[in-house]
Amino acid sequence: xxxxxxxxxxxxxxxxxxxxxxxxxxxxxxxxxxxxxxxxxxxxxxxxxxxxxxxxxxxxxxxxxxxxxxxxxxxxxxxxxxxxxxxxxxxxxxxxxxxxxxxxxxxxxxxxxxxxxxxxxxxxxxxxxxxxxxxxxxxxxxxxxxxxxxxxx
Amino acid sequence: xxxxxxxxxxxxxxxxxxxxxxxxxxxxxxxxxxxxxxxxxxxxxxxxxxxxxxxxxxxxxxxxxxxxxxxxxxxxxxxxxxxxxxxxxxxxxxxxxxxxx
Numbered sequence: 001x002x003x004x005x006x007x008x009x010x011x012x013x014x015x016x017x018x019x020x021x022x023x024x025x026x027x028x029x030x031x032x033x034x035x036x037x038x039x040x041x042x043x044x045x046x047x048x049x050x051x052x053x054x055x056x057x058x059x060x061x062x063x064x065x066x067x068x069x070x071x072x073x074x075x076x077x078x079x080x081x082x083x084x085x086x087x088x089x090x091x092x093x094x095x096x097x098x099x100x101x102x103x104x105x106x107x108x109x110x111x112x113x114x115x116x117x118x119x120x121x122x123x124x125x126x127x128x129x130x131x132x133x134x135x136x137x138x139x140x141x142x143x144x145x146x147x148x149x150x151x152x153x
Numbered sequence: 154x155x156x157x158x159x160x161x162x163x164x165x166x167x168x169x170x171x172x173x174x175x176x177x178x179x180x181x182x183x184x185x186x187x188x189x190x191x192x193x194x195x196x197x198x199x200x201x202x203x204x205x206x207x208x209x210x211x212x213x214x215x216x217x218x219x220x221x222x223x224x225x226x227x228x229x230x231x232x233x234x235x236x237x238x239x240x241x242x243x244x245x246x247x248x249x250x251x252x253x254x
Binding site for chain 2: 009010011012038039041042062063066067069083084085086087088089091092093095096119123
């Protein structure tokens with residue numbers, strides 16, 4: 001069974017948690033073993049929203065995940081990026097794991113969005129899913145669906 | 154026992170924060186401007202017991218006279234800071250071995 005790591009940034013953006021649950025659910029449906037890693041606040045949001053673990057599989061604290069991370073420990077990496085810190089974390093995860101990765105970039109500000117996209121392009125080999133979105137998860141959901149359709153089961 | 158950055162920052166006041174709640178690029182620039190000697194390491198390299206987060210190559214400032222290192226320190230909700238921490242000489246030697254340039 002292929003293993004996926006989903007990294008979440010700071011939980012201040014309202015669309016991150018629902019999209020993370022959605023992505024986890026869809027990947028589980030495709031037969032992937034999914035681990036979501038984030039700081040404690042971001043993980044609590046997911047865990048409270050999914051008490052029966054219908055969408056989530058494994059959750060793991062960001063610091064301990066990073067501490068024990070090694071090359072190729074997972075088969076696929078997704079990262080939710082809406083600020084500079086999340087960008088730095090995603091590039092670090094990508095650099096350590098050296099596996100196929102997808103950056104999900106979002107936010108309200110077009111200029112910040114462009115900067116984040118540019119940095120991901122310059123510093124990783126990641127596929128980019130990007131949309132100007134703050135409260136409405138649909139623009140990203142549509143792009144995630146399109147990407148997952150092409151992902152092998 | 155080896156140095157643990159997380160514990161040190163929580164339990165000690167003997168460090169200097171040069172900038173906080175900033176972007177990684179800004180912090181990297183500050184290290185390059187302020188440090189007496191700079192080495193660069195890969196993203197995710199373990200330095201002082203913690204993985205360095207950032208866009209590679211990640212600069213680390215070294216001051217052998219003061220026996221301090223200056224590193225970027227990132228947290229998801231707080232952005233990146235630059236902290237200067239006193240360390241033992243052997244820790245500096247260990248960090249220098251990680252240099253990629």
